[in-house]
Amino acid sequence: MTSSLAHYRLLGRSGLRVSPLALGTMTFGTDWGWGSDEADARRIFDAYVDRGGNFVDTASNYTNGTSEKLVGAFAEGKRDRLVLATKYSLASAPGDPNSGGNHRKNMVRTVEQSLQRLRTDHIDLLYLHTWDGTTPGDEIMRAFDDLVRAGKVLYAGISDTPAWQVARMQTMAELRGWSPFVALQIEYSLVQRTVERELVPMARELGLGVVPWSPLGMGVLTGKYSRADLTPTARSEGGRRDMVVGLGAVNDRTLAIADAVKAVAKKLERTPAQVAVAWTLCSDAVAAPIVGARTLAQLEDNLGALDVVIPAELRLELEGASAVDLGFPHDFLASPGVRQIMTGGAHIEARRT
Secondary structure, three states: OOOOOOOOEEOOOOOOEEOOOEEEOOOEOOOOOOOEOHHHHHHHHHHHHHOOOOEEEOOOOHHHHHHHHHHHHHOOOOHHHOEEEEEEOOOOOOOOHHHOOOOHHHHHHHHHHHHHHHOOOOEEEEEEOOOOOOOOHHHHHHHHHHHHHOOOEEEEEEEOOOHHHHHHHHHHHHHHOOOOEEEEEEEOEOOEOHHHOOHHHHHHHHOOEEEEEOOOOOOHHHOOOOHHHHOHHHOOOOOHHHHHHHOOOOOHHHHHHHHHHHHHHHHHOOOHHHHHHHHHOOOOOEOOOEEEOOOHHHHHHHHHHHHOOOOHHHHHHHHHHHOOOOOOOHHHHHOHHHHHHHHOOOOOOOOOO
16 A cells, blocks of 8 residues: 555556546536635645645536536646546537537537637547447547547546447557557446446456545445435435435445445544545555545545555455355356366466456
8 A cells, every 4th residue: 555646656558647546526616516616725735736736637527517617727837747638428508419428520629618618739638438328439539530640649548338338449459550548537436336237347458547436435434424404304404415416325224334444444443434435445456536525524535545554454344344246157156166177176366366
């Protein structure tokens, strides 16, 4: 475990160096009724960069474009040392069918807008934000490659997309000599481990660095929600709490996992948030979890995860409380009987990638 943002990692199968925690900026701007104003956002940004952090994550639609504008303003004078990541896909003009989606037209249009907001001539890492289910994979990969060849994008990434589609497009890019994906951004935390079925193993095998979003399970793993939030009368703030509860992130299962995190945090004399983020860093597939903070105090607390070492026995406690069934074919292939007939009883060490 590293205790420094300046202890950099390679992003996937690339030579790009990124900090072990990325700064999420979805909270930059108050356009959505919650988030950080410009002064607080600058303090958060500067604190992250001053500690050696270089991996900044935003998106074209975050706070209606304000996030990108603030990141662009804050990055002035520091641009070359930063890895700026943004995303395209989500609709920007209601009623205009081409203002959203994964297609070339929306990709190119959004990139031009992002370049202006970020005050830069290139985007270090561009993600496809969410899978639209309609755009052909070859159109997407060729459009990414064209932007890379034009120098407007340096690396391609993908987020929130089925594993089989990602694998298909990655293979297509490799066979055709197009720019491949180097990063996979997915929801991954102790309350969301279903990605361990296909997405995480795929990323490890195909050279994509996993960049988890919401490593705190939409805040549930910080311990700030309780079973009182399950009742309708508790939902009265009209802000982020209502959104999190409304999305179903607060339920008996997630609250039980949060209790397990709190118990481990108490044993380690750490905060639950630090333990939750540190757990994601235990995976060799993870490049850099995204930590988003609304206040400087929240950022400081999250950065403390870099100092946390979770002993094996406590890691087992966390993973036991949060385990998910891998399902077929994984459970079938791992069963003793199948292993016996596959190997003939011989011990075979798995290939290291």
